[in-house]
């Protein structure tokens with residue numbers, strides 16, 4: 001999916017712009033001499049996240065100013081030092097919303113950071129307590145004021161392409177050989193099948209980290225893009241990526257995106273990690289109704305589900321519908337379809353790679369809980385195993401594993417074409 005416009009899928013998360021707002025964050029008895037550890041910027045087409053990490057909680061004020069548009073953040077309790085300037089200078093400037101970042105001493109012990117903005121934004125501010133390797137974090141999510149929902153864009157774009165693609169499809173039939181990347185070409189479905197591909201983690205949440213320093217979030221994004229290309233090349237599939245770059249997406253938002261486009265399938269891509277470095281092989285998971293089938297499955301589910309904690313979810317803004325969605329247990333039918341799909345993929349991956357488990361495992365993954373969409377999670381290999389970490393970085397392995405997943409999906413749909421929805 002090609003995001004051309006700036007937009008926001010997260011209208012729910014916004015609150016109205018306040019021209020001038022003061023937020024007191026963290027404990028009031030803040031100790032002077034707090035140290036900034038890092039300033040990070042995560043740009044995406046949907047929003048830009050600015051994270052300020054420090055060793056103690058910070059007291060900050062922020063103001064939104066116009067003509068020109070800028071966001072001014074005053075941080076109390078820290079003096080301007082060369083290290084802060086250095087941190088700020090690392091911020092990339094090719095951001096969709098931020099044109100420049102400046103820093104100065106506003107008052108003694110008050111450091112002012114100014115974000116010059118390319119357009120009017122609506123900020124969302126929240127704090128995150130220390131978790132994992134992260135210390136205290138102050139987070140600004142900057143949403144464009146005039147935003148467009150990426151999911152709506154996806155639907156509009158696909159509606160326009162409908163006719164052209166039908167012509168292309170017929171033309172392809174006449175050519176005999178299709179450009180279908182070794183997938184079935186005998187089937188021309190009455191309507192395209194919509195698949196939501198969900199690259200795990202992203203942004204502030206690196207996922208598992210290999211011994212050589214490989215981030216799970218990076219390899220799974222690469223594999224997801226390859227899978228998208230293969231499936232789109234087949235002609236029957238339309239793909240929505242729940243994230244198409246390095247930014248954080250809350251778990252429930254991933255599911256919401258898939259439901260909004262009425263996806264026929266949701267497939268989350270991950271790379272496993274375990275405390276024992278010799279653990280290896282790919283595995284495929286479906287949702288479990290009763291609980292994890294094995295202790296390892298439960299362990300992995302807990303780890304993947306903690307993404308919102310690590311990546312930084314603004315829990316305050318969860319509304320009732322979202323909470324209900326999260327609590328809504330998947331139906332037996334969804335799990336049955338997911339197991340069937342999972343088995344189809346396990347067979348394809350097992351044909352060339354080591355499997356961690358020869359059958360589909362079941363666990364309570366938050367991203368698999370859409371009650372009406374067959375949903376699976378593929379752990380493509382163990383990133384914690386040095387040999388497999390190297391494989392995950394290898395273009396050949398990435399291609400083979402993507403093709404295996406695509407074949408598994410294709411074979412599943414040949415036998416389980418969704419007839420319950422209008423074409």
Ligand SMILES: [Zn+2]
Nearest residue numbers: 200207270271
């Ligand atoms: Zn993961």
